[in-house]
Amino acid sequence: MKKAVVLLSGGLDSTTTMALAIDRGFDVWALSVDYGQRHRFELEAAARVAQAMGAREHIVSRVELSRFGGSALTDDVAVPKSRSTDEMDAEIPVTYVPARNTVMLSLALAWAETLSAADIFLGVNAVDYSGYPDCRPEYIESFERMANLATKAGVEGSLRFRIHAPLIELTKAQIIRTGLDLGVDYSLTHTCYDPDENGISCGRCDACILRIRGFEEAGGADPLAYQE
């Protein structure tokens, strides 16, 4: 079987991406990155998903992006709540983590070269108000070019690296529909930026709002519970 490294955060998008990789005939190695997130629930979800979906191996790699600060996901900065999609769209949000996708893709590339896996999957999305610069198609194309320039396997021609971002042009509802059709169990996933101490989602951060609306539009039931 073809080998792929899948970046798996434990969220809805990366879980759907992993299901797509498996559906396309790849044997998957799952990589999660502990970058100093404020809570542990995402990484716990990633472990559940990797196990349930049959990853050949699941590695959690630690990179201390939180040492630099600069994001509501790693710092003690308030996570925005109850925003309209216009507000989400207006600027790059404080939940942006500086250079996160570049760091994570670089780790995935290192593991892929070691495994002789030419294919790397990540669940970035450019449609639903994300506004993140490292979620755009031109960024993915540029990283793919760099990957083939930067590696022994690329230069010697033993591997031609491909960066797959199969969700990049999909809406949240389309992503959920895709996953449901592939039999994804979304009760395993975690989406909220600001859960309570038991991991229960807030229902009001940008991520929760987009997830809840996505399930409504996809015509499926969100299996997660939300705070009152």
Ligand SMILES: [Zn+2]
């Ligand atoms: Zn939330």
